[in-house]
Each structure stands twice: as structure tokens, then as C-alpha cells.
Amino acid sequence: MYHTETKLAQIGNRSEDRTGAVNPPVYFSTAYRHEGIGQSTGYDYSRTGNPTRQLLEETIADLEGGDRGFACSSGMAAIFTVLSLFQSGDEWIVSDDLYGGTYRLLEQGYKKWGLCCKYVNTCHPENIEKEITPKTRAIFLETPTNPLMQQTDIAAVAEIAKKYGILLIVDNTFYTPLLQQPIKLGADIVIHSATKYLGGHNDVLAGLIVAKGEEICEQLALYHNGAGATLSPFDSWLLMRGMKTLALRMEKHEKNAKAVAEFLNGHPDVDDVLYPGRGGMLSFRIKDEAWVDPFLRGLSLITFAESLGGTESFITYPATQTHADIPEEKRIQSGVDNRLLRFSVGIEDVRDLIADIEKAFAKIHEGVQVR
Amino acid sequence: MTNAYSFQTKLLHNSHKIDPATGAVSVPIQHASTYHQFDVDHFGKYDYSRSLNPTREALEDVIAELEGGVRGFAFSSGMAAISTAFLLLSAGDHVVITEDVYGGTFRMVTEVLSRLGIEHTFVDMTNLEEVRQAVRPNTKAFYVETPSNPLLKVTDIRKVSGIAKEIGALTYVDNTFLTPALQRPLELGADIVLHSATKFLSGHSDVVAGLAVVKDEALAARLGFLQNSFGAVLGVQDAWLVLRGLKTLHVRLKQSQQSAIQIAHYLDAHPLVRKVHFPELEHHPQHDLQKRQADGPGAVLSFELENEEALRAFTKHVKIPVFAVSLGAVESILSYPAKMSHAAMPSEDRRKRGIADSLLRLSVGLENPDDLIADFEQAFAYVREGAAVK
Numbered sequence: 001m002y003h004t005e006t007k008l009a010q011i012g013n014r015s016e017d018r019t020g021a022v023n024p025p026v027y028f029s030t031a032y033r034h035e036g037i038g039q040s041t042g043y044d045y046s047r048t049g050n051p052t053r054q055l056l057e058e059t060i061a062d063l064e065g066g067d068r069g070f071a072c073s074s075g076m077a078a079i080f081t082v083l084s085l086f087q088s089g090d091e092w093i094v095s096d097d098l099y100g101g102t103y104r105l106l107e108q109g110y111k112k113w114g115l116c117c118k119y120v121n122t123c124h125p126e127n128i129e130k131e132i133t134p135k136t137r138a139i140f141l142e143t144p145t146n147p148l149m150q151q152t153d154i155a156a157v158a159e160i161a162k163k164y165g166i167l168l169i170v171d172n173t174f175y176t177p178l179l180q181q182p183i184k185l186g187a188d189i190v191i192h193s194a195t196k197y198l199g200g201h202n203d204v205l206a207g208l209i210v211a212k213g214e215e216i217c218e219q220l221a222l223y224h225n226g227a228g229a230t231l232s233p234f235d236s237w238l239l240m241r242g243m244k245t246l247a248l249r250m251e252k253h254e255k256n257a258k259a260v261a262e263f264l265n266g267h268p269d270v271d272d273v274l275y276p277g278r279g280g281m282l283s284f285r286i287k288d289e290a291w292v293d294p295f296l297r298g299l300s301l302i303t304f305a306e307s308l309g310g311t312e313s314f315i316t317y318p319a320t321q322t323h324a325d326i327p328e329e330k331r332i333q334s335g336v337d338n339r340l341l342r343f344s345v346g347i348e349d350v351r352d353l354i355a356d357i358e359k360a361f362a363k364i365h366e367g368v369q370v371r
Numbered sequence: 372m373t374n375a376y377s378f379q380t381k382l383l384h385n386s387h388k389i390d391p392a393t394g395a396v397s398v399p400i401q402h403a404s405t406y407h408q409f410d411v412d413h414f415g416k417y418d419y420s421r422s423l424n425p426t427r428e429a430l431e432d433v434i435a436e437l438e439g440g441v442r443g444f445a446f447s448s449g450m451a452a453i454s455t456a457f458l459l460l461s462a463g464d465h466v467v468i469t470e471d472v473y474g475g476t477f478r479m480v481t482e483v484l485s486r487l488g489i490e491h492t493f494v495d496m497t498n499l500e501e502v503r504q505a506v507r508p509n510t511k512a513f514y515v516e517t518p519s520n521p522l523l524k525v526t527d528i529r530k531v532s533g534i535a536k537e538i539g540a541l542t543y544v545d546n547t548f549l550t551p552a553l554q555r556p557l558e559l560g561a562d563i564v565l566h567s568a569t570k571f572l573s574g575h576s577d578v579v580a581g582l583a584v585v586k587d588e589a590l591a592a593r594l595g596f597l598q599n600s601f602g603a604v605l606g607v608q609d610a611w612l613v614l615r616g617l618k619t620l621h622v623r624l625k626q627s628q629q630s631a632i633q634i635a636h637y638l639d640a641h642p643l644v645r646k647v648h649f650p651e652l653e654h655h656p657q658h659d660l661q662k663r664q665a666d667g668p669g670a671v672l673s674f675e676l677e678n679e680e681a682l683r684a685f686t687k688h689v690k691i692p693v694f695a696v697s698l699g700a701v702e703s704i705l706s707y708p709a710k711m712s713h714a715a716m717p718s719e720d721r722r723k724r725g726i727a728d729s730l731l732r733l734s735v736g737l738e739n740p741d742d743l744i745a746d747f748e749q750a751f752a753y754v755r756e757g758a759a760v761k
Contacts (some may be wrong), residue, residue, distance in 0.1 A: 028577040028612075030569050031697035036687055044711070045696045047448045073447035074421050076602025087486035089463050093416045112461040113487035134603035138658045195404050205420050205604065226478050229603035230449025232579065233493060261385075293411045304417045307405035317411060321418070 004063060004178055005247040011059050011240045027051045028243050048225045052233040056208075056240050060069045060192070063177040065184045066210035068217040069326065070224045071236055075173065075193025076101050077229035078207030082169060082189060084223035085216070088114030090137040095122045095152070097145035099171070100323040106110040108142075108325075122152040138167040144174050147283045147318045147342040148335050158186025167216070173197070173309070174281050179249050183212050188266065189220075196309030196351055197280070199247050204235050230321040249311065249347055253280025255347040257351065263354050268359050271339070281308060281316075285339040291364050300362030301352055308344035313353055316342040374492055377622040378437070378552055385436050387429040387614075400431045400611045404570040424570065426607040428615050430582075434572075436562050437551040437617075440584035442591035444598050445610055445656045449567025450475050451549065451603035452581030454483070456543060458597055459590075460511055462488030467505045467507040469496035471522050471724045473545070474713040476514075497525040497657060502534060505596025510538060515561070517554075518661070521673045521708040521732040522725055523648040525657035528664060530553055532560030541590075545570070547699070552624050554665040557586045570734075571670070573616035574623050580610045585639065587723045604695075627670035630740035632735070637744050638674050643751050645675040645729070671698055673708070673732040676754070682707070684757045688750040698734030703743060706732040 002010070012024035027050055032043040057069035075296050079102055081323040086092070087327045094106065096119040106117045120127040122141050125137045142269070144151040149227040154170060160170040170182035187195055192198060194206040209224075211217050225232060231239070243253050261275040264284050269291065275282035286292055296304045299351045306321045316322055323331055345353065376384060387398055402423055406417040427445050435443035446452040453476055460466065468480060469508050470493040480491050492505040496515055511640035517526040532542040544556035547567045556564050566572055585591050598604060605613075624750045635649040650661035651668035661668060676682045686694055692703035696711045706712055707726050713721055735743070 001606060030576045030579050030697040031693065031700070031704065034694045036694070037683055047450065072602075073451070073604055073606065075604030076421065076600065077447065077451075077604075080601040080603065084483055088488040101600070101602075108456070109597070110601055113458075113463045196572055199404075203604075204405045205404050206607065207602070223483065226450065226475065227454040227474075228446075228448035229454075229601065230451075230579070232606040232609045233449070234608040235606040262412070285724060296411045304408045304411070305405045306408075309403075314405070320414075320472070321412070339547070 004086050005034055007059075007063060008243055012055055013245055014098040021212070024055055024237070024240070026054065028233055028234050029189070043147070046233070047055060047228050047230050050233050052237040053231055054162055056231070056236040057242070059240065060177075060208045060257045061210050064172070064190050064210040064287050065181050065213045065214075066190065067214065068209075068211055068221070070209040070220055071231035072207035072209065072224070073229050073231055074205045075191070075195060075207040077107060078191050078193070078209045080107060081220065081224050081227060081229055082191060082209060083110060083115070084227060086137055088117055089135060090115055090134040091133060092117045092138050092140055093128055093131050093136060094119050094140045095100075095142045095145055096120055097148045097150060097336070099140055099146045100325045101113055101319075102171075104325040112264060121150075121362050122157060125153060125156045125160055132160075136164065136166050138169055140169045140171070140172075142171040143180075144276045144279070144281070146174065147316075147340060148334045149276050149281065151276050154180075154182050154185040161188075162186065162276070175279055176246060178247060179278050183210065188212055188216060194239055195307065197250065197253075198246060198309075199239050200246060200310060201242050201266070202307060202310035202312065204238045204242070206231050206239050210331055227295065250280065253345055254278060254349040256280070256347065260343065260345050260353060260357075267361070268365070281342070281344055283340055283342045286341065287328055287339070289338045292341065294364045295341075298363040299356055300359070301348070301356040308342070310344070311347050313346035313348060314344040316344070318342055376429070377714075381437060382617055382620055385433050387433055397616055398426055398611060400504060400607050408682055418759055420607075421602050421604055424607055424610075427605055427610040430563075430605070430610045433614065433617065434566070434582045434691070438584040438587060439545075439551075439555050439557050439568065440564065440586050441588055444583040445579035445596055445605035445606055445613070446583065446598070447603045448579045449565070449569060449581040450479065452565050452567075453545070454479055455597050455601055455603055456500070456565060456583050456594065456609070457489070458601070459541070459593055459686070460484075460489050463509055464511040465490040465492070465507050465509045466512060466514055467492050467494055467502060469516050469519055470494060471496045471524060471726065472514070473520045474715040476516075477713075478715040480564075486574050489753050495524075496531065497524050498534040499530055500751070503541075506534070506538060510548065512541045514543045514545075516718070518519050518548050518650055518669065518671070519728060520548065521648075521706075521712065523650055523671070523673060524653070525650050525655075525661045525664070527660055528556050528559040528561055532562075545629045548623065549665055549667075549669045550672050552620055553628075553669060554668045556741075557584065559664065562586050562590060568613050569697065570625055571594075572699075573613045573614055574620065574700055575700060576617070576697065576700040578612040580609055580613050581603050602654055604696060618753045624670060626737055627735045628667050629671055631670040631735040632734060632736075633740045634743060634747075635746070637673050639671075641751065643676060643754055644679065645677060648673045668736045671732065672735070673730055675727050676729045677758075679728045680757065681754045682731060682753045685750050686731070688753040689746055691738055691746045692733065698718060698732070700734065701737045703738055704734040705737035706734070708732055
């Protein structure tokens with residue numbers, strides 16, 4: 001078995017026997033000719049199966065150690081597809097510190113169709129066990145969480161899930177299989193917003209699902225095709241192209257994030273730095289809420305934008321961006337307050353990043369408003 | 372702004388004919404997944420590509436313009452458009468749906484919506500009495516495909532949407548077979564138009580895509596919320612490919628339709644063909660309705676052979692059409708509904724709906740129709756031979 005870095009570099013190679021192309025072709029064809037009735041090459045209609053998308057799906061399944069992968073049109077579409085496994089009356093237990101889009105889908109969407117969610121701090125697995133009822137069908141975790149960077153012991157939660165015969169679903173967007181392989185720790189389903197580190201270039205929206213177990217894979221295949229939130233062949237190809245450099249990028253993201261975390265930790269204008277010690281994501285609290293706006297305006301290198309995991313450094317303001325759909329009281333109570341900034345540390349020279357932050361802080365104190 | 376133009380012209384001269392930044396006559400493909408924000412309090416129009424992307428937006432604007440709606444939405448497939456639009460409904464709601472609906476939609480309704488507490492009744496949508504009788508106190512939507520797939524039955528959109536309006540329900544119309552070039556359901560009273568844009572709209576068998584258009588702003592806001600929340604959005608390359616295909620929609624459909632009419636008459640007169648389903652034929656039960664409601668019969672027809680054995684001989688020897696699923700392409704596509712588009716429907720349900728095991732669906736492409744007819748003629752010779760041997 002090859003190491004993850006080797007698998008990433010080799011994605012798609014040796015997949016094409018006719019020409020020997022090292023880089024796999026993009027199959028745009030939506031329909032596939034049948035030689036006769038009941039005779040199929042394995043491909044009928046592109047939504048159901050596409051050779052380019054399939055290559056991506058096999059790759060992510062292999063990287064995550066699952067049985068089958070499914071590529072979706074966005075990370076949210078991946079969660080939407082997984083939600084199709086459930087029905088009215090089912091209950092989920094969910095991390096209370098959660099991406100706002102997932103929260104919105106559950107609370108403003110699936111609530112209407114009778115899915116009930118209980119939000120708990122999953123860092124303490126005993127909290128989960130307390131909430132389990134006969135109707136509980138799944139536990140949904142983000143680890144580390146977005147944006148508070150709290151880590152959950154996946155293996156401990158997996159044990160609880162097994163004990164009660166419920167599914168464990170883990171959003172692995174922040175760490176990628178390079179740093180964490182939830183299925184190997186006992187999870188049943190892994191979800192990715194592949195728009196982030198896996199794609200890595202802020203140029204493709206995509207979601208991935210990996211599952212373990214024959215029955216669950218068959219059901220997911222049915223809903224993936226049935227609801228049709230599938231990823232296009234070009235985007236599948238673009239994602240594989242990005243994944244080839246994931247290991248190099250992640251190494252640099254992490255190195256830079258460590259240096260930035262250290263710098264921010266010692267900075268007098270910063271209260272808390274939330275960094276789990278791995279990966280490229282961190283969050284920090286500025287001392288004064290009034291400084292958030294001038295700080296963001298004072299940045300000239302780091303981009304103020306939503307999203308994360310790209311080569312370029314991004315700072316996001318969860319209160320008004322990623323977590324705007326969570327009611328304010330609930331949001332602040334969970335720690336996503338109005339002083340919190342989330343930093344997706346890019347692969348630039350870290351000295352330039354630190355200088356940009358220093359300059360932005362200096363400008364706050366000068367009282368200079370910079371456009 | 373461009374409303375004065377005819378449909379044919381609007382395909383080329385619409386609100387996105389020129390990129391304002393550069394003057395480019397083809398919409399640029401914007402791959403960016405996210406957008407820099409210049410102000411912490413006031414975000415720009417674009418913040419994250421799933422919510423809004425300029426390339427996808429161009430397609431959404433164009434289809435809204437062509438269908439005469441207020442807003443368009445582009446999805447990763449026709450089924451993604453249909454699924455998302457169905458989820459405007461809540462648990463406890465009821466939908467009345469046309470019985471010979473596309474197999475994928477059938478599967479969505481029976482296997483997914485029902486588990487979410489959304490009820491349904493299948494009806495013969497061409498029988499308005501049956502439609503009325505299916506109404507329940509919790510009926511919130513009517514789902515129409517016209518002409519239907521694969522039997523080409525024609526539903527009176529104006530009448531069904533009238534029934535819907537009486538009880539405050541929505542009317543959905545799948546307009547995949549005709550496209551706004553031939554039929555504009557919103558003008559006939561529908562609330563939501565759906566498309567598998569994989570078919571005639573893009574027309575080249577090279578992109579899977581879905582579109583939805585709605586008539587009023589409140590509904591647009593609700594569907595927009597779901598599109599963003601579920602995230603089953605169309606990729607930007609694909610949005611551009613659909614836009615590219617749309618430019619030739621009029622000429623493609625005009626040619627395909629003309630050929631389809633010629634082929635329908637040929638098949639209708641053929642001794643080995645039991646029945647041809649095509650609204651242009653005088654004996655089609657809703658021939659007059661189709662003339663009133665649409666600007667043409669479209670380019671998809673279906674026909675029944677004597678039995679499955681004849682069908683097998685015919686499909687084995689036919690050379691030009693691709694034997695495959697899908698439709699609406701430059702290439703003619705011959706499909707076997709029982710084993711392809713409607714395989715998701717149990718065989719008993721199929722038979723009840725008249726989808727025989729000897730039925731073939733033909734989507735007429737841009738080949739010369741004489742070549743297609745000659746091809747069919749030689750394939751029929753094998754059917755005849757097979758029958759004679761017996």
C-alpha cells in the first residue's frame with residue numbers, strides 16, 4: 001500500500017489504457033451507446049456514472065479508507081445527499097459549533113420534513129450519549145469545528161455510535177485524509193467540502209462523500225443518482241488536478257499556520273488564538289470588537305472573503321459571513337462572538353503574512369482609515 | 372429591455388450578450404469560488420459561488436428571460452432542479468402528479484418525498500375530472516409533464532393551473548421536451564418551469580444540467596434559499612456550455628421538429644408499426660390542444676412495434692440513431708423506456724400507464740431525415756424476416 005502523498009501524486013495515472021495518457025481524459029458525453037438491449041459498458045447516463053467523476057470517487061474512497069466515494073456539486077450538496085438516508089421522525093445529534101450552512105440546512109430545511117437535531121458539544125462524548133433516544137439515527141461531527149477549532153475524539157464517539165447502532169458522520173473538510181481518516185477511527189460516512197483544501201485553488205465548488213459498508217453505499221448511490229446533485233466531469237477533473245499537490249500545500253499551510261499562531265499569541269491586541277496544532281486553519285479574537293472593521297480594511301495582502309483552504313490567505317468574519325444564519329444569541333453563547341476572526345493561512349511567505357497583520361494592527365492605533 | 376425581440380433573436384441578443392468589463396461577446400467563465408469583500412458591513416453582490424456566480428447568473432438570467440419568468444436557477448442536473456423544487460413542500464403536503472412522468476421523477480416522489488412526509492397521487496393529467504377528484508385539503512402542488520414522457524400525452528396547462536389557483540396550490544411544469552422555443556408554461560398559468568437542460572436547451576450530449584424558472588418574486592426567494600442551502604448548483608464550465616448550446620436552440624429544434632414530423636408520418640403508415648405517439652398526428656387525442664398551447668409538436672416521438680421480439684430485431688439492426696438514454700441532442704437517440712428512462716418504475720406501474728415492452732422512444736437529431744428513414748427501412752426488413760422465420 002502506498003503512502004497518501006504517493007497516491008495523491010499518482011491520481012488518474014494508469015487509468016487510461018488506450019492512449020496511456022498520464023492525465024485522465026475529461027468525458028463530457030452525457031449518454032453512452034448500448035450495443036444492444038441489456039448490454040451496457042457500465043455507463044448509461046452521466047448523472048448515474050461518468051468515467052471522469054468515477055475516477056475521483058474511487059480516489060477519495062481509497063484515500064479515506066472507505067468502500068465507495070460520491071462526488072457532489074458542492075459540499076452542501078454532499079450533506080443534502082447524505083440526509084436523503086433519513087426520514088420524518090428521525091433524530092440527529094450534531095456538533096454545536098458547526099458551519100452555518102449546515103445549521104441552516106438542518107434548521108430551516110430538514111426540520112420542515114420532520115428531522116430533529118440536538119446540538120451538543122461533541123468534545124465531551126458523554127454529552128452525546130445523554131442525548132441518544134430510540135429515534136436517534138446518526139451523529140454528525142465536525143472536527144476540528146468551524147470556527148472554534150475544537151477537536152473531538154472520533155474513536156470514542158464511534159464506540160458510542162456502535163453501541164447504539166447509529167451512524168457516525170464526520171465532516172473532514174478542515175483536515176483532509178492527509179491528517180485524519182475518520183473511517184479508520186470508526187466513522188461510517190465522511191463528508192468534504194472539496195472546494196477547500198482538496199481543490200485548494202478557490203476555483204471549483206465540489207463536495208465528496210465516502211462511506212463504508214455495502215448497504216449504506218448502495219443507498220447513497222441511489223440518492224446520489226436520484227436527487228442528481230452530482231459533480232460535473234470538468235469539475236471532477238479540476239478537483240483531481242488540485243489534489244495532486246495537496247500534500248505539498250498542506251505541509252506549507254501547517255508550517256505557516258504554526259508561525260502565525262505563535263505571532264498572534266504574543267500580540268497585545270489579540271486575546272485568544274484557537275489553533276489545534278495541525279492543519280492550516282486558526283481563529284483568533286481581537287481585543288476590541290470596534291477594531292474588527294479597521295483591522296480588515298487595513299489588510300492589503302490577506303483577502304477578506306468567505307471560504308478557506310486555498311493557496312491564498314483568507315480572513316473570514318464568521319459573525320456576518322459563514323455563521324450569519326445562526327441566531328445571534330445562540331452564536332455568541334457557543335463562542336462565535338463578534339471579536340472572532342477565522343484565518344485560513346495560505347502558502348505565501350509567512351513573513352509577508354505577519355507583516356500584513358502587523359501593519360493592519362498598527363493602523364488601528366494610528367486611527368487611520370484605509371480603503 | 373429586449374422583450375420586443377422575437378424568441379429566435381433573444382437567444383443571441385439578451386441581457387448577457389456582451390460582457391460589460393471587456394465587451395466580450397461570449398460570457399466569461401468565472402471559476403472563482405469566493406470573492407474579496409471590500410467592506411466589512413456591506414458585502415458585494417457576489418460573496419460565495421454557491422450563492423451566486425456571474426457565469427451561472429448569466430444562464431439563470433437568460434432562461435428567465437426566455438421563459439418569461441422573474442428569476443432562473445441552474446442546477447447540477449434536471450433531477451437536482453426537480454428535487455430542489457419539490458422541497459418547497461413541507462411534511463404533510465400533497466402533490467398531484469402526472470402518471471406517466473419521467474422515471475427519475477417517479478423515483479424521487481415515491482422513494483424520497485414520501486419518506487419526508489410529502490404525499491402524492493398519480494393521475495392521468497389529461498383527464499381534468501380525475502385531476503379534480505385527486506385534490507385533497509392538503510394539496511399544495513400539481514406536477515405536469517407535457518408532452519409526457521414517453522407517451523407524448525398533452526396536458527392542458529391553462530386548465531390544470533386554473534384548478535391549482537382555485538385552491539392556492541402551485542403548478543409545476545416540466546418543459547424539457549418543448550423548451551420555451553415552442554411552449555411557455557408561465558404564460559399559460561404555471562408557477563414553476565423545470566428543465567433537464569441536458570436535452571434540447573444545450574443539445575450536444577455534453578453537459579448534464581437542470582434549470583428552474585419562477586413567475587413571482589416571493590417564490591423566487593424561497594427557491595433561491597433552497598438552491599443555496601442544498602447546494603445542488605451547476606458548475607461554471609457547464610453553465611457556459613448550456614449558454615453556448617442555447618445560441619443554436621432555435622435552428623436545431625426547427626430542423627429536428629421538421630424531421631420528426633416526416634418520420635412520424637412514415638412510421639404511422641408503416642405496417643410493422645402498431646401505434647405512433649406524436650401530437651402532430653391527426654389521430655393524437657390532444658392534437659388540437661397541442662396546436663393551441665404550443666408552437667409545435669417538438670422532436671420526440673414514441674412508437675410501438677408488434678412485440679418485444681420485433682423491437683429487439685429493430686434495435687439490433689438500426690445503424691444511425693444512438694441506442695442510449697437521454698434525448699434532445701444533435702444526434703438522434705433511440706431509447707427503450709421499459710429498460711432505460713422508466714426502468715426505475717415497477718413493471719406493473721409501467722404497464723398500467725401504457726408503457727409497453729414493445730415501445731421505443733425516438734429523439735430526432737440533425738441528420739438528414741431521408742437517411743434516418745432509409746436506416747429504419749433496412750432495420751424493418753430484419754423484423755419482417757424474423758417474423759417470417761417464425
